[in-house]
Amino acid sequence: MMPRMQPELLARALNDLRGLLGNRLADSEALREQHGRDESWHPPCPPDAVGFPESTREVAEIARICGEHAMPIIPYGAGTSLEGQLIAEHGGLSLDFSKMNRVLEVNAEDLDVRVQPGVTRNQLNDWLRPSGLFFPIDPGADASLGGMVATRASGTNAVRYGTMRENVLSLELVLAGGRVIRTARRARKSAAGYDLTRLFVGSEGTLGIVTEIGLRLFGLPEATSSGVVAFPDIGEAVETVIETIQSGIPVARIELLDALQMRAVNRFSKLDYAEAPTLFLEFHGSQAGVREQAEEFGEIAASHGAGEFRWATELEERKRLWQARHDAYYAALALRPGCKGWTTDVCVPISRLTECILETQRDLEQSFLTAPLVGHVGDGNFHTLLLVDPDSPEELAEAKRLNDRMIERALAADGTCTGEHGIGLGKREYLRSELGDAVDVMGEIKRALDPDNLMNPGKLVA
Numbered sequence: 001m002m003p004r005m006q007p008e009l010l011a012r013a014l015n016d017l018r019g020l021l022g023n024r025l026a027d028s029e030a031l032r033e034q035h036g037r038d039e040s041w042h043p044p045c046p047p048d049a050v051g052f053p054e055s056t057r058e059v060a061e062i063a064r065i066c067g068e069h070a071m072p073i074i075p076y077g078a079g080t081s082l083e084g085q086l087i088a089e090h091g092g093l094s095l096d097f098s099k100m101n102r103v104l105e106v107n108a109e110d111l112d113v114r115v116q117p118g119v120t121r122n123q124l125n126d127w128l129r130p131s132g133l134f135f136p137i138d139p140g141a142d143a144s145l146g147g148m149v150a151t152r153a154s155g156t157n158a159v160r161y162g163t164m165r166e167n168v169l170s171l172e173l174v175l176a177g178g179r180v181i182r183t184a185r186r187a188r189k190s191a192a193g194y195d196l197t198r199l200f201v202g203s204e205g206t207l208g209i210v211t212e213i214g215l216r217l218f219g220l221p222e223a224t225s226s227g228v229v230a231f232p233d234i235g236e237a238v239e240t241v242i243e244t245i246q247s248g249i250p251v252a253r254i255e256l257l258d259a260l261q262m263r264a265v266n267r268f269s270k271l272d273y274a275e276a277p278t279l280f281l282e283f284h285g286s287q288a289g290v291r292e293q294a295e296e297f298g299e300i301a302a303s304h305g306a307g308e309f310r311w312a313t314e315l316e317e318r319k320r321l322w323q324a325r326h327d328a329y330y331a332a333l334a335l336r337p338g339c340k341g342w343t344t345d346v347c348v349p350i351s352r353l354t355e356c357i358l359e360t361q362r363d364l365e366q367s368f369l370t371a372p373l374v375g376h377v378g379d380g381n382f383h384t385l386l387l388v389d390p391d392s393p394e395e396l397a398e399a400k401r402l403n404d405r406m407i408e409r410a411l412a413a414d415g416t417c418t419g420e421h422g423i424g425l426g427k428r429e430y431l432r433s434e435l436g437d438a439v440d441v442m443g444e445i446k447r448a449l450d451p452d453n454l455m456n457p458g459k460l461v462a
Helices: 007-024 029-034 056-069 121-131 145-151 196-200 234-246 259-269 287-303 315-326 328-333 350-365 393-412 428-435 438-449
Strands: 049-051 073-076 093-096 103-107 112-115 168-174 180-182 209-216 223-230 253-257 278-285 310-312 340-343 373-376 381-388
Touching: 007 049, 007 056, 029 049, 056 073, 056 093, 056 168, 056 209, 073 145, 073 209, 103 121, 112 121, 121 145, 145 209, 168 196, 223 287, 223 315, 234 253, 234 278, 234 287, 234 350, 253 259, 253 315, 259 315, 259 328, 259 373, 278 287, 278 315, 310 315, 315 328, 328 340, 328 381, 340 393, 350 373, 350 381, 350 393, 381 393, 393 428, 428 438
Parallel strands: 049 093, 073 093
Antiparallel strands: 103 112, 112 209, 168 180, 168 209, 223 278, 223 310, 253 278, 253 373, 340 381, 373 381
16 A cells, blocks of 8 residues: 655645645645545545646646656546545545536537536536437436546446447546547547547546546437336346346336335335335337337236336426436435445346346345345346445444355356446455456556556555
8 A cells, every 4th residue: 555645745745736726726624524535435535635627737737746746646526436436545636626617519410529527417418408419327426527437437328328438439638747648539430549538438547537528419309208117026127127128128217126225215205106126217219119118118017017107207207206216325325324335236147137136135135234226227237235334343244245245146147346336445356356367457557557656546456
């Protein structure tokens, strides 16, 4: 582990940074504490200071100064990451991008947009709405787009629109020492050299700092219909999802919540859904297409014992339904006030999903921890939220045991230890089990681009 900076070296670094940023460099205890934690269970660890850049030029100069003084840099977006990516284990500078939050260019005819990293997904979609376009990646939280690039985010719409990997067209980045590069132009495809865009998507700030993002856009669908339907047991709900995907029905979202999570959602969001395994789903397309998709899905669901559908077609109804789904994390935390959430997010091939979820449910039923289950099951990704007292070694040990079993099960099914939350601090120990010697190649890339290990050190590739 890297030691934190010596006081005299830190003072010189902060003096140089203050000369560049003025009052946009802050080191108050409250601000440092805010920037030393995310939404995860990991103990917070504050940076030495927080900087608020306003341009790529400033970010490049910050990287140069930090390189001269061997000061770590931790990029910070909206603070919603779930695997400790923002925690400053080695101190250094938290680089807050809230002032780099402009939509720079919308190319409506080409269905693309260029933004700064501090723009949030809701901000972008509010900006785009008059043009009839939208950006579909929806991880639930109103995350910053820079953070979504860094963690290769996905979420509820991934089953139809893909993840950040498929929807980032280009990046502008500042590398260690202050070098600025652009990974691609606006063309929809290119065979020009290494695919650097994909290298940096999901790199969690360990290779460079994102300062501009080119994104793919989509037209708002003519018709949208959302629904909620309960099932007699979780196995029938998952089998419905698998059959729907294998039948080629182009469902836009299909989300699973178990009975415990539905109880939490009802209490938190003041709703009255059945407290049973439930699918939340949404269809996009033409009026006729949406109706046909819903009818086909209804036939499949009925064959698996589904209850009555509750449909929402009006915008406000749909917003309320999906807000309840997005609030599932906070609804679960409310089941046990004062606890922290240890989130899991394995992903498996769709054909192995039922067995993995059922075996996970059996583990949870036999555990003394409270742990609801949710999933973006249309692409094989599901989560448990293990509610733990972070001061209880017994509870943390049990959460780790359950998490280990989920990951071992996912890897045995040729899946992954993380479908969307990333590696950060929390999943480092599982990466080699999943990828073997490829982790050594990642380390070689890290050392080539960041030889002094200043870019978010300790994350992903320790």
